[in-house]
Amino acid sequence: xxxHFLGIFDLSVERSQxxxxxxxxxxxxxxxxxxxxxxxxxxxLYENHRFLFTLLLALKIDLQAKKISHxxxxxxxxxxxxxxxxxxxxxxxxxxxxxxxxxxxLGGKYAEGFILEMEAMWTESDCRTPLTCFLSTxxxxxxxxxxxxxxxxxxxxxxxxxxxxxxxxxxxxxxxCMQDGGWLLLQNCHLGLEFLSExxxxxxxxxxxxxxxxxxxxxxxxxxxxxxxxxxxxxxTNEPPQGVxxxxxxxxxxxxxxxxxxxxxxQWKPLLYAVAFLHTTVQERRKFGPxxxxxxxxxxxxxxxxxxxxxxxxxxxxxxxxxxxxxxVRYMLGEVQYGGRVTDDLDKALLNTxxxxxxxxxxxxxxxxxxxxxxxxxxxxxxxxxxxxxxxxVIDTPEVFGLHSNADITYQTNLANExxxxxxxxxxxDSSTGxxxxxxAVVQRxxxxxxxxxxxxxxxxxxxxxxxxxxxxxxxxxxxxRMQHVIARVRxxxxxxxxxxxxxxxxxxxxxxxxxxxxxWFRISWESATLGFWFTELLERNQQFSSWLQDGRPNLxxxxxxxxxxxxxxxxxxxxxxxxxxxxWALDSVVLHNEVTKMMKEDVVGPPPADIGGVYIYGLxxxxxxxxxxxxxxxxKDLRGPSLFKHPRALHDPKKQQGSVYSCPVYxxxxxxxxxxxxxxxxxxxQNPDHxxxxxxxxxxxxx
Numbered sequence: 001x002x003x004h005f006l007g008i009f010d011l012s013v014e015r016s017q018x019x020x021x022x023x024x025x026x027x028x029x030x031x032x033x034x035x036x037x038x039x040x041x042x043x044x045l046y047e048n049h050r051f052l053f054t055l056l057l058a059l060k061i062d063l064q065a066k067k068i069s070h071x072x073x074x075x076x077x078x079x080x081x082x083x084x085x086x087x088x089x090x091x092x093x094x095x096x097x098x099x100x101x102x103x104x105x106l107g108g109k110y111a112e113g114f115i116l117e118m119e120a121m122w123t124e125s126d127c128r129t130p131l132t133c134f135l136s137t138x139x140x141x142x143x144x145x146x147x148x149x150x151x152x153x154x155x156x157x158x159x160x161x162x163x164x165x166x167x168x169x170x171x172x173x174x175x176x177c178m179q180d181g182g183w184l185l186l187q188n189c190h191l192g193l194e195f196l197s198e199x200x201x202x203x204x205x206x207x208x209x210x211x212x213x214x215x216x217x218x219x220x221x222x223x224x225x226x227x228x229x230x231x232x233x234x235x236x237t238n239e240p241p242q243g244v245x246x247x248x249x250x251x252x253x254x255x256x257x258x259x260x261x262x263x264x265x266x267q268w269k270p271l272l273y274a275v276a277f278l279h280t281t282v283q284e285r286r287k288f289g290p291x292x293x294x295x296x297x298x299x300x301x302x303x304x305x306x307x308x309x310x311x312x313x314x315x316x317x318x319x320x321x322x323x324x325x326x327x328x329v330r331y332m333l334g335e336v337q338y339g340g341r342v343t344d345d346l347d348k349a350l351l352n353t354x355x356x357x358x359x360x361x362x363x364x365x366x367x368x369x370x371x372x373x374x375x376x377x378x379x380x381x382x383x384x385x386x387x388x389x390x391x392x393x394v395i396d397t398p399e400v401f402g403l404h405s406n407a408d409i410t411y412q413t414n415l416a417n418e419x420x421x422x423x424x425x426x427x428x429x430d431s432s433t434g435x436x437x438x439x440x441a442v443v444q445r446x447x448x449x450x451x452x453x454x455x456x457x458x459x460x461x462x463x464x465x466x467x468x469x470x471x472x473x474x475x476x477x478x479x480x481x482r483m484q485h486v487i488a489r490v491r492x493x494x495x496x497x498x499x500x501x502x503x504x505x506x507x508x509x510x511x512x513x514x515x516x517x518x519x520x521w522f523r524i525s526w527e528s529a530t531l532g533f534w535f536t537e538l539l540e541r542n543q544q545f546s547s548w549l550q551d552g553r554p555n556l557x558x559x560x561x562x563x564x565x566x567x568x569x570x571x572x573x574x575x576x577x578x579x580x581x582x583x584x585w586a587l588d589s590v591v592l593h594n595e596v597t598k599m600m601k602e603d604v605v606g607p608p609p610a611d612i613g614g615v616y617i618y619g620l621x622x623x624x625x626x627x628x629x630x631x632x633x634x635x636x637k638d639l640r641g642p643s644l645f646k647h648p649r650a651l652h653d654p655k656k657q658q659g660s661v662y663s664c665p666v667y668x669x670x671x672x673x674x675x676x677x678x679x680x681x682x683x684x685x686x687q688n689p690d691h692x693x694x695x696x697x698x699x700x701x702x703x704x
Contacts (some may be wrong), residue, residue: 001456035109042114043121044235046136050114052419053423055098058105067105071139077420077427078515080532095412098419116236118148121212127178128203141238143253145185155212159185162192168683170195174215181210189219193226200229230259239690242287244374244400245392246549247280251304252385260382265315265326267364270376273385274358275311277331277370279304281354281401282338291403291624291696294344294672297640307337323361330355344674346665353693354402371400396579400692404624408610417529424514443512454491455542458484460551471574472553480545482563486525486538493520500578526563537561537702544630556604556616560701565668565678576613594681596632620666620681633684634662634692662689666699 013412038057042050053655059076062068103111124129133141142159149157160166170186177184189196196217203215217233219225260269282299284293310332318324334348334355342348362368369375377388398407458480466473493508508518515531528534541561548554559565568593577587593614601618608614624633661682668676681699685692 007586014393019050035107038110039114043116044134046134046237046239047239048415048418051098051415052422054102054106054110055419056423058102058110062105077424095409095416097587098416099178109567116238118144121236122148122235125214125234127129127209127211127213130199130203130217130229131233132217132219132230132233133683134235134237135218135220136237136239141218142185142187144238145183149183156180156182157185158182159187161187162189162195164191166192167195171198175200178206178209178213181212183214183216185216185218187218189217190222190225193222193224196226196229200226200232210290230370242284243394244277244280244284244396245389245394247283248276248389248392249386251276251279252382252389255382255385257382260385263312263315265318268312268315269379270364271311271315271359272308273376274363275304275307277374277376278333278338278354278358279307281370283352284396285401285403288398288401288696290670290672290698291407291410293350294347295342297341297347299341300336303338303341306660307333310337326360329359333359344672346672350693350696353690357690357694363620371397374400401693404695407624407695424516427514439509439513443497443509446512447497451494451498453535453539454494454544455487455539457487458545458549467547471571472568475564475571476545476548478567479563480549481566483542483545485523488526489541490521527671542556553607554616555607556601559617559678560619560668565701569679572615579613592679596627596683598629598632620699620701621703622664622697623670623700624695624702625692631686633686634697659683660687660689662692662697664692664697664699666701668701670700670703674700 013503018431041051045053059068059073063070099111121131135141146157149155158177160170160173162170170184170192173184176182186192186199199215203209254270260272262268279299282297286296305501311329314325314329315331330352334352339348339351342351343412358370363376377385379385379388395403399405463477463480466477497508497512508520511518512531517525517528517531517534523535526537528537540558542560544554544558557568559568562568573590573592574587577585577590597616599616602618608616622634627634662685663680664683665672665680666678668678678701
């Protein structure tokens, strides 16, 4: 920093008052320049990376200033390495507290949202400095660039979308704009990377070009993007604003009056708005993780355009006397247009539920609403619809999409989880930790603690005593074989780590130091948030197997502790079938039936009655709703209910579940995929089961 630039001419002791004023000016200017550098940096980062960068900046500054110790920093990002101590990743307050910390450490403006100023960015550029925009799903900066251009009269803008064969057009427009002073917009440059090196050479070597010339580039992140072009350009991101208001506004800004009046049918305008609302909803649900969609699908503008075109064609061909064929409309929306992207069966059911709940004759009534205050407006012009959209809330409650009001906690927790996990992954892996203890010493101490707690190997003679006739005994032997494999691998790795640190064990060393599960262990075991949680689960799983082996079949089972919970349920069906062979039962005709009991874990003193059969299981967590123990049905008020105590059993000719029931999927972990799906249970409900489908309600064997 050149102090003479600040107008500082005299800092002598004799002029103390002037020195104090000047010092304040120095501090002010330094703070201002620091924030400008910060804005310059974060405008080239995606929103989640801005959050990460700002937090890391605050932590590093406070570490240097010794406001926090290295031990506190390690505990924040890793938690306790060997104990099952909840760390900040799992804290609901983390989205809140991190922002408070950033504001306190750096200043309130660093914790606020960043607003991209296109005109200010243009003033920083020159004819030899490209402006590069990194694209994200659903974003297109073309409109913003054109709006910036409106501020400058008589400057033409030429756009070309890159792809095969477009280099010729791009080269011609480049030469024209450099000579005449226009703006060149090269779109989707990740599809034309070869031309970018030529572009950089042309811009840097051409002796004369108009001062009004600018190069705008849009591209997706690509590992082969020319690094020299990236370093010399002004970088920015243009992520779409989130929320129903922003989504509908973006959609209706592209609708023309002619398109709004393309059909004379009275159903056209309400249906167009409903499809636009559905389009926004399916995109917004992605941010809620597994509560929104099991798989985050890339719905885009093409899905909306195809759906609108179908609705228009359907109304054009419609028999006025018969009216809209709602079965056809729902099928096309739920199974073809948007449903064509959906691969998960439960996600397909969710999409069809939207189509069934929102699309029908009832949508034209005065009482219809997607959610309170979210109605279908009655307008005649595009401006009428935009005016209605403008008065919608900027921030939507998750209930608008059918989710629980606290579902946003899932989104914020996932963001904090990802942020702190990334900080762990980028920490230096040298021997010195900055806390007075080397990395090798930390892992050595951790290995000693874990070896001390690790259970002994299973005795094969005890396994042989059990016999191999009963299906559940066969299942137990299979589970113990897998658990023994895990215990042996953990013991071998920890012992080898204590003897020597070499290349083969580098992964185990790095992961244990970062409080993560070594790959050698993870490949043969289970998912978990941290090494501490994983090791605690190992001890708990082993306790269930050891008790079963030594004390006999337990009265209740912790299904989370099984490698193959589907195998446990199959073994129960096989056992029931075997007991009823005299009645002519066959395995294929035996299905699962379940009841939620009012008993707690400590209330169980024996197995289920022999005439009823089945088993008691516990440890299932209800996500997306709560549970009313008094009336034994699903509650509205809670996002995540308590652990439920269930009694599944096998029946040969089951009666239909009495009353209104919700078929609730059960997953091993919060990540909901076909690989973690176990089976479905029936839960009683006083609401329409569609309500819980829209909420994404499921049972989890483990909430971590």
